[in-house]
Amino acid sequence: VDHPPADLIVREQEPLNLEMPFSSLDGFITPNESFYVRCHFPIPEISTSDWRLRIEGEVEAPFEVNYEEIRAMESRTISATLECAGNNRIFLEPKAKGVQWELGAVGNASWIGAPLAALLERAKPKSGAVEVILDGADEGQVDKTPTPSGKISFCRSLPLSKARKDVLLAYEMNGEKLSASHGFPLRAIVPGWYAMASVKWLRRIIVTNKPFNGFYQSLDYAYWDRSGVLPTLVPLAELQTKAEIARPKNGEIVAADAVYRVYGAAWSGTGEITRVEVSFDSGQSWHEAKLLGESVKNAWRLWEYEWRTPAAGRCTISARATDSRGFAQPADRSSDRGTYMINHLLPVEIEVR
């Protein structure tokens, strides 16, 4: 079977939301032209001659840098898997509002940029600093109640400790200059977190002395945390452990009594994927898949399973992942997660013929 380079599926034109057909998965790196695109507002048109990044707020030494200055800083290259927090939403029952992502609002790229830690070190956060807000240039009106008056920008905060640890301010994606749809001239890459944290079209880094509770981490992109005495609404953060099956895809017809290479990817938050299992009998028995390549921090792990197909008939294939912390995928789903963090098992129905 041939798997030609994917065209992206248009989920929305305005704002632009494009999905990779996940069955076209073809390697560790997702090519830029196949990488999903998630926008909340029209894509800002930014010229590098006007653009500045300002570091401000609770810092001793606020400053701004231009595009050349960011590129002249000591750079770092990291692999990171980005997954939209609403990936797999189309499978929710009952049907949920929001972009109807199937399996392909996820991708893995190599990013080059400047560590956020270096900029923070220069700005010198004051002793009471607790968070860092990443503010994007994309803006528009939103419609939940209470409705912020006027336009708001897409922005998101991180604990200062995370901002200092491994957040990258990226200007290159897979060896190419960032494209407009991926955040040109500069975007954040927040390793191990759902991609709403990796703010695009960055224009400001604001250090704060109290937790920020912006629209995109309260009325949107938040969930009910039940680890305390009473449920509390917290911003979505770490990626949940998940395996997705790229091939066979739903509805595929597979040859009977043959060998078929079941193939997919698995990822987790700060954990490392240690096991992927596959089931061909609706989860009654499980078979260990082979993890491919080496484990790369914050990137997905590809996997395969050489399946000796049965005689003709219908077949339900499931995959499940476990990570180094023992985090596995749940069988069921809680409304505490709203329409996000969807990592319960998603079986693929195929026909063996």
Add this chain to the structure above:
Amino acid sequence: VDHPPADLIVREQEPLNLEMPFSSLDGFITPNESFYVRCHFPIPEISTSDWRLRIEGEVEAPFEVNYEEIRAMESRTISATLECAGNNRIFLEPKAKGVQWELGAVGNASWIGAPLAALLERAKPKSGAVEVILDGADEGQVDKTPTPSGKISFCRSLPLSKARKDVLLAYEMNGEKLSASHGFPLRAIVPGWYAMASVKWLRRIIVTNKPFNGFYQSLDYAYWDRSGVLPTLVPLAELQTKAEIARPKNGEIVAADAVYRVYGAAWSGTGEITRVEVSFDSGQSWHEAKLLGESVKNAWRLWEYEWRTPAAGRCTISARATDSRGFAQPADRSSDRGTYMINHLLPVEIEVR
């Protein structure tokens, strides 16, 4: 004109939501049978023999008390005006969801109870304690997204400093034992704050070492604070400065060329009402009203204006209040406040005949 004791207006039967017809305002104290009732869930049936209040969380010495023990503590008596954060919602344009309160989701009573500070002192909050959650026994399902799974209780947090300052745990209202609809056996009174903070049917006091973000202070009863660099969602708290006209009421017919006593109440958060003005020409000219009685901390101030009525015709009457901090009423309304904190000017249309 006679103003007989009011019957309450039924806004909702289940849960029970009752409003005072504000034109029946008749004195500093709102009688218990005229006091508005705001419920989110069915009223819990609580027997004092089973009931306990537990003080727990980030404290050195958690404990529980029963009804007799609370009543045996040194008591305090305070006046406090309670106003529902959605009072006046019926006047919003466009029409807003929620209970359609007119002018009467407000009342002023004398409360007897034990200071929360005394219970906290006994429990000894740990050094990192920052907030106190008041948890009620009323519970049910809510329907915003993300939807908390299962039932949730009505609960609300306060900064530890406010909890220690002047919060009362009340068991008597205007000299009578609290009624079931007002929170029997014990409710909080949080002076100067919108009444959603004055949690009824108290069962737990939970001290926390980080800010709580429960349903009733995030997805509900919150607003956009724009005092910082970017809008942040914060829990509703302090009462906004407001004057309401009790008489004449909307549509009333008033005798021409006579003296009419315009009458109402005004209140604020921690400020003191220093001025109420009345206009009879849609806000072109203003006349200072007379403040009645003495100023009582955290309670409303009644006011009157002896109006020499004009010749026959239509007339628009407005009132506006100013407090000791200079806080006045806005002419317009911002969507940042959602369907709460409604204190823009609300003119009364009458006919002089």
